[in-house]
Amino acid sequence: MKVPAVLRRIVALGASVGRMPDYVLSPRFILWRLQELAKVFGERGKRYRSSKNWSLTLSNGRTVRLPLDDPSAVAFKEMADKFAPYYEKALADYLIATLMPGDIFVDGGANVGYVSAVAATTGAVVFAVEIQRELISQIEAVATLNEFDLIRPLHIGLSAGPGLTSMWRTAINFGAGLEGETDRALDDEPRSVADDFVATMALDDLFVGDSMRPKVVKVDVEGHEIDVLAGAKRLIAERRTIFVVEFHAHMIGLYGHAPEDLLAPFGRGQWSWHQLTDDGLVPIGSMDEVKPDPRDPNPKIVFTPLP
Template identity: 35%
Template sequence: MEHCGRGDLRREIVWSPDDIGKHEWRLFAANLEPQRLGKLVRWLRAIVPAALADRLRSDTYRYMVGRIARADVIKTPKYANTKQLGSVKVKYGAYEKAISEFALSVFKSAEFTHEPQVVRYLIGAVDQKCLFVDVGAHFGYFSCLAAVRGATVIAVELQRTLCLNIEANALMNDQWRVHVLCAAIGAVPGVTQVERMDPSPGKQATEKGLRPNTYPLSSVNHEIVPVVTLDSIIDPRATAEFDRIIVKVDIEGAEIIALRGAARTIAERQAVFVVEIHQQHVATFDGTVEEVLDHFPDAGWTMTLMTDDGEKVVTREEFLSAAGGYLDTENICVRFEPRR
């Protein structure tokens, strides 16, 4: 049986129920939210033969039970609030002091918006046809915003405590398209170690947590986390499924390592990159600001400065020029978009 849209599959169930295969049904059901799954099960019981309804209900039920079980084991944040970000409302919470000190400044103030330039861009750029890869996701600030706008999100964070907080924030927003990956983004696959410390923004990266180290694997004071590349995440399946892929990289100087592991994605110009360049930390990872820019030559990419006050398209020479004064800013948010 050929692939059908949702409406076509419903008609097929009624007209030719014996032609519905388990694999096709599971693909269909996997894309439905729990409320729609429940509604569909009730519809099946009224329309299709009992034996088929029982089989399809069984295949559907596992998705609902899986979500309930996931919600049962996720800790409820100690502090929570709803943040108005432009036209979008997002729920955020935190249950650990180091997270809450940062998070509370973000979502408790009605006037303050963290990195408004990125918020504005995401609100206008992401939708259900978008894959958003949030590298350095912290407590899920951008991940949840993108998910509420309809995007599928891969939130990459190397601090396990923060990963749990991302899971909690995604659950508060009922956003099951947020997929949390506890990993470091690197130039080559492998494993690395990070200290078990309080989950402070950027502290792991600036402590050289991604660089080769000599800590024994038996250390009880370090987490062992996988290292994955952006090329391994943005694979042919991702490029085939989504109309737009946006990669946000904010990892305190380690952006130079992340980009080294995105050579194919960049060469094939398969994604938009929103990169926060931490010029004061890039050297920690044996890189330079110039090398960050080398990945995105002017011939194939446009370069847009993203500031609180607005955006400005610049060339490499303009960006590096002392006259421009751009490098006087410690953390510079830049968007690289493929030329078409």
């Protein structure tokens, strides 16, 4: 981590002085925090900087480096290579054009952290939410390789509310998703050694108050998108956050929903509906108008609040 970048983040201490005890502002405490910060980034550097990696250049001229020393990272590159010039180009270009320094971006379904890294090139604060714990280290590696100190990995599942839910205990799987009840804690014991459990949270409970309101939320959770939106009723009602929702036509029915349910939270007259394509935002009036895009693995629907 470059020292100037670290020092810029330390300035944030001054923004919350009123909420801090006096000792937090003492020279001795600040020195200790700096020393601990240096240790954290030094340890991450030893862990990740020596890794094999590959890179790509985005439309804003920034280069993003991605690791290649883990099977999940290799699998991601193999998938990304199928979509030249770079993976999910329309989404990447949209985030680059929309996000500004200091904005909050929520990457719901962050996977290895590629989209999080794209967003971080804008100077936005990024919360990378991922249910597969093995992928959290990959997100940290991306943050370290690119010196993106404002990427925050969160090992939770976004859903309609807090609780525990199950998922298969399996190797890294880009199609892994939550199972079972997701709006309450499970009453049953773990069914078998093949099951993992993940804590769930609602977006409304995670991002509270003006200072934590996301500018953009991306939701890509393998068919579970509608339950995630059900946990964002307040954010949607406030109409100050853009939602980019991936449409998994082949999986949405597994959770008991229909494609039109994606549109229901975003009332016409209050929100615009668009499909995100390499040619820009294409207006839609129903899910029947969403077209497959050979340059994108799954269509993205952008919901933008109207004035």
